[in-house]
Amino acid sequence: MPTGGEALVAALEQLGVEVVFGLPGVHNLAAWRAFAGSGVRLVGVRHEQTAAYAADGWARATGRLGVALTTTGPGAANAVTATGEAWSCHSPVLVIATDIPTAQRVPGQYRGVLHECTDQASFFRPVTKEVVHVERAEDLFAEVLRAGRLAMAAPRRPVYLEVPTDLLRAEVDGWFEAPVPVGPSSTVLVDDAVGALLEARRPLVWAGGGATAAKAGGLVRLVAERIGAPVLTSFGGRGLLAPSAPCLVPLPPHAPEAGALWDAADCVLVVGSDLDAMNTQGFRQPRPPTLVTVDVAEPVTYPPDVWVAADAAAALLAVLDALPARRRSPWWHRPEGRSTYAGQETEFLEALESGLPSNAVVVADMCVAGYWYGAFGRVGGARGLAYPVGWGTLGFGFPAALGAALSRRPTVALVGDGGFLFACGELATAAQERLPVTVVLVDDGGYGMLRYDFTKDGEQPLGCDLATPDFVALATAFGVPAREVTVGGLGAAVADGIASGGPSLLVLRAAFGPPLSTSPRWYRAAGRG
Known part of the structure; x- marks a missing residue:
């Protein structure tokens, strides 16, 4: 038995x-x-x-x-x-x-x-x-x-x-398939939501992880194009729209140009997002005159004027059916992309992206390089970014990438020297299981974000500088190919790592300043807007 x-x-x-x-x-x-x-x-x-x-x-x-x-x-x-x-x-x-x-x-x-x-x-x-x-x-x-x-x-x-x-x-007599639960069928009621969108002169769409879970990226784009609205995404919504989509704002909400669109909107359609503290700069993002929320869970942080309690895809389909077929002209102008923040960080992002296929998954850790990609990286498709923005768990990047690597999508772990050491023993797992993950380790000699937290206030950093191993030798000892790279050679090295079909480690020695998406640099913080 x-x-x-x-x-x-x-x-x-x-x-x-x-x-x-x-x-x-x-x-x-x-x-x-x-x-x-x-x-x-x-x-x-x-x-x-x-x-x-x-x-x-x-x-x-x-x-x-x-x-x-x-x-x-x-x-x-x-x-x-x-x-x-x-x-x-x-x-x-x-x-x-x-x-x-x-x-x-x-x-x-x-x-x-x-x-x-x-x-x-x-x-x-x-x-x-x-x-x-x-x-x-x-x-x-x-x-x-x-x-x-x-x-x-x-x-x-x-x-x-x-x-x-x-x-x-224990032995069991047998097992039988449990019945598939069937929920009550219901019609999605969107009349109030559509009415608010039609009355708006400056509508905006904010899409998050619920839209990703519902595979609703195409519907988000269609609704935005129909009403002439810009689309802002939370971290959970990154990659829902292609980077080239005209309605996509190519900046995180933490950038003043993107925040200005939210501030100017007279109606915001939130699709599958908690509007959490990290995305709203500590809830400092002002509530719009009219707020319409599509989510299966009741909104908490920003109570809406209209709540459509439904799956994002089902709700947006109903909204599209009810909207006039004629597209409304956009009321907004697409802001510049990250070129506004040109510097070595932008050069790093461009180099990294040059080695990534459009269907790649980047698993970013809570490190300065991860913050940059999470906020400003060009994510090629839905679920193309895994980022521990919820709890903010340092050490997430490498071990989570081991799971993503089995998704049959090219996978890159973007980690720092501090967080990587939380789980560096998993190099043995990567080697033994022949997991196709390319690790990009940005080594700045310690906890770069914490170092910034000290120095921005004119204090001497404490506990931020780390004695780190020779990462190339460490990976090699586990049987994982590894080498040091420069920014100029990063893209080709990432492409080679992905093409190998197995694990690899690339070490880039660089120190970056944190992006606007990190809390010490939130422009909406007290006294700064």
Whole structure:
């Protein structure tokens, strides 16, 4: 008879999962055995935090469910930080962890069982959509299906599934596909939204991660063209429109030229965005005279005049059907691109982009180079940028890129010397699994952003300068091809790394100043506009 571990794997197959990232432990070996011969690739990593980051990277690059598998106690706890990042950025991730055997669990007591916690699931409650605890082996198949579907349901966010280890070894009579949940059908009501757009003389569209999740980039463009509106995107909406799209504002909202368009608009259509603090410069972005929001979740930070509670694609289709067919002339002029901020950072971005195919995914860490690409890089397509702007978790870039690298899209990790060391041991994973990821490591000898935070106030930096290894030698020791590059040679080196089909590391020694998208440089901050 099949085991609970086999039921778990069968449920993942039913969910269409192609890859799972995990680390084996004594409590989850029955699940590891069940992956043998299945259609799911199991990628073993060197740390459980990487398992969740990689699952997040896969989810961001593909739009599909990312899965991380950990063992009990410290193994599960190691995944919490990465789960929090997935939560804040609306990534559909399923974290599966084992718990101690049911026969050894005494509610309310800690008895020193290996890896025991009194309430392991409590680690995850603040950073997940739901906690699912499986109590019977017979329920495993259905509960895994439910948890995976819940993570993928809008608004997407991580779900934590906990399985006592003895249930994975237990025999089950069989499993059956759980019924596909069918939500109530409803007509999307957009009359008030369309009325507000038609009354506006200076409409503007702001698109975010919800539009990305709904694959609504083309619809965003069509609506914007129909009403003559500029399109601003949050970090979650980067790549929704091609860089050449005439309606796209080629600057982040943190640039004064882009912010001036928001300020001049008399009606803003927000599509799938939280309008969070990072994108609105600490909520200093003024509320427009009329605000129309399309989102499955009720807006919180900027209460709208009209809320269309629907999937972005469904709502925009209804809006298009109701709008007059004739295009309205744009009321705005497209601002200059990043050339306004010309300097070595712009030269770096142009060099990097020259080596990127249009379908590339750049996974940027919380480093100065990552800040520049996240705000000013030309993202070729939807899901072309993975950026930890939610929690701001330093060390995200490299391990998340390991998951994105399996998306069949060319993948580049853009990291700094400080954040890369959080997970440099995963070079072993990249080499062993032959993961096609090109790492661009910008080495400025420490935490460049923190160094700036000190020096901008005339203070002496403390704790910002780091003793770093020879990164080329380090990668080579793991069997990963590596070399130092200049800005002039960066594009060709990136193209070579991608063409190799395996992992590679490029080290660029450079120190950049932070862009306008970083909080010390927000122009809307007190006293500066």
